[in-house]
Amino acid sequence: xRRSRLLAGTIVLGVAVIGSGLFGGVSAWASNTPxxxxxxxxxxxxxxxxxxxxxxxxxxxxxxxxTVNQNGKVDSNGDYVKIVLKxxxxxxxxxxxxxxxNSAAPTVNNTTTCSFSFTASGPVTLFNGxxxxxxxxxxxxxxxxxxxxxxxxxxxxHKGQCNESNSATPVAYVGSITGSGKVSxx
Numbered sequence: 001x002r003r004s005r006l007l008a009g010t011i012v013l014g015v016a017v018i019g020s021g022l023f024g025g026v027s028a029w030a031s032n033t034p035x036x037x038x039x040x041x042x043x044x045x046x047x048x049x050x051x052x053x054x055x056x057x058x059x060x061x062x063x064x065x066x067t068v069n070q071n072g073k074v075d076s077n078g079d080y081v082k083i084v085l086k087x088x089x090x091x092x093x094x095x096x097x098x099x100x101x102n103s104a105a106p107t108v109n110n111t112t113t114c115s116f117s118f119t120a121s122g123p124v125t126l127f128n129g130x131x132x133x134x135x136x137x138x139x140x141x142x143x144x145x146x147x148x149x150x151x152x153x154x155x156x157x158h159k160g161q162c163n164e165s166n167s168a169t170p171v172a173y174v175g176s177i178t179g180s181g182k183v184s185x186x
Contacts, residue, residue, distance in 0.1 A: 034059050036184040043177040049076040061085040088131020097122035097142055114150040114162040140181030148173035
């Protein structure tokens with residue numbers, strides 16, 4: 001009972017503080033003109049070229065991140081990412097990150113359970129902003145994590161063993177893309 005009263009009091013206090021203008025009133029929240037500084041990025045990779053993304057800190061916005069090639073065409077193996085957020089967008093050059101990821105070795109954590117993990121970290125650069133992000137530049141250090149269960153060979157001399165080949169499709173997987181860095185606007 002005490003916990004629910006505390007929560008209700010906090011909500012009422014929060015509404016009163018926001019409404020009173022302590023944080024510049026509601027109109028300041030509607031204005032989304034960033035000044036530059038540190039951002040924190042989180043994206044959830046799905047099975048495709050477009051993923052949800054949230055950026056907090058100097059940018060407070062959300063939308064989609066779509067992997068594209070140098071010509072801007074959707075390509076899940078492309079070296080660029082087009083970010084489309086509610087208040088504008090920008091592009092990311094991921095070449096340096098991909099180079100590090102391509103040299104990182106995946107790890108089979110347990111051959112009995114066919115558990116697999118992969119981690120790679122590297123920088124990405126931001127450019128070509130539009131809307132509220134016009135003139136964006138900066139570098140963000142990104143870490144990619146993937147955790148998966150590999151399939152087993154159904155037949156042949158490796159029957160029952162974990163299929164670690166590049167063409168193996170995981171039975172289940174979850175990943176994360178996170179990072180932080182500084183941005184500025186010209």
